[in-house]
Amino acid sequence: MxxxxxxxxxxxxxxxxxxxxxxxxxxxxxxxxxxxxxxxxxxxxxxxxxxxxxxxxxxxxxxxxxxxxxxxxxxxxxxxHSLRSLSTYTFPLFYEEWGLNHTDVASAWDDxxxxxxxxxxxxxxxxxxxxxxxxxxxxxxxxxxxxxxxxxxxxxxxxxxxxxxxxxFDTDTIECLLRLRWWDWPIEKIRENIPHILNGDAENISSSNICKDL
Structure with a gap:
């Protein structure tokens, strides 16, 4: 954090x-x-x-x-609001007014x-x-x-x-980036690769073979 x-x-x-x-x-x-x-x-x-x-x-x-x-x-x-009901009015939410069970409040909306x-x-x-x-x-x-x-x-x-x-990006580049997951790298490794990230240089990022093997 x-x-x-x-x-x-x-x-x-x-x-x-x-x-x-x-x-x-x-x-x-x-x-x-x-x-x-x-x-x-x-x-x-x-x-x-x-x-x-x-x-x-x-x-x-x-x-x-x-x-x-x-x-x-x-x-x-x-x-x-629940689309299963005949009405969009949230009756279960106002259980006191309508004499309903308070444990059914969540039925007022779709999850x-x-x-x-x-x-x-x-x-x-x-x-x-x-x-x-x-x-x-x-x-x-x-x-x-x-x-x-x-x-x-x-x-x-x-x-x-x-x-x-x-x-x-094209399909190969997207696949490369999803495999790289650069955001999970140690901060120093990210820092070293910022020039490649900023320049859109997926093939040479971190001198990795991940993208070159696609």
Whole structure:
């Protein structure tokens, strides 16, 4: 876990997320950042992780080296209304009013599961990720996209609902990167390979044979 909150001296708009998140059901990888120029980025849990109530025991999992832009939201299952019911009204939630069993509160909504974000994912300005969505490593979520379905690794999506725009790289390069998993390397090894990472030089990264063997 990151020990310091702010990656840059004098920049109070950008934080290392796992330095400010306290909820144990929210798991954030090292070096993942959140930028907010409207609200205090330290309030990410309250302002950006919505309808995430303890009654449902669901998780938000975000990998390492992700970049999350201002206003991105993660909407959990308690925001849903059950589509199995003849009515979208949440009767079980107001059990006292309607004389219902309080243990059936969770039947007021459909359960789509956890939200799981891979590593090195960029989530754009005011994008919304819905309950149950899994986003693969290296994906990019466009500004104000509403993500209702899983996103494959290294895929760019955008729109409402979000749809695939294109792959970031060719199939061989994507396979190479998924095998390399550079984000799991020791920090010094990552530091040594930053020139290759920045230049898009997958074949020579870390002088590895992983990509050359594909």
């Amino acid at each position: 990151m020990k310091r909150i702010y990656p840059r001296t004098g920049d109070l708009q950008t934080v290392y997320l796992n330095a400010v998140v306290r909820d144990p059901s929210i798991e954030i990888g090292d070096y993942t950042i959140y930028n907010d120029f409207v609200n205090d980025p330290c309030d990410f849990e309250r302002n950006n992780v919505l309808y995430h109530y303890p009654i449902h025991h669901e998780r938000l999992v975000i990998g390492k080296f992700c970049s999350i832009a201002c206003g991105a939201k993660f909407l959990f299952n308690c925001a849903n 789509k599961g956890d939200i799981v974000i891979g590593n090195d994912v960029w989530i754009g300005f005011e994008a919304v990720v819905m309950a149950g969505v899994h986003i693969g490593d290296g994906a990019i979520i466009g500004a104000r996209a509403v993500v209702t379905k899983d996103v494959p690794p290294y895929t760019i999506v955008g729109g409402v609902p979000a749809r695939e725009i294109r792959k970031r």
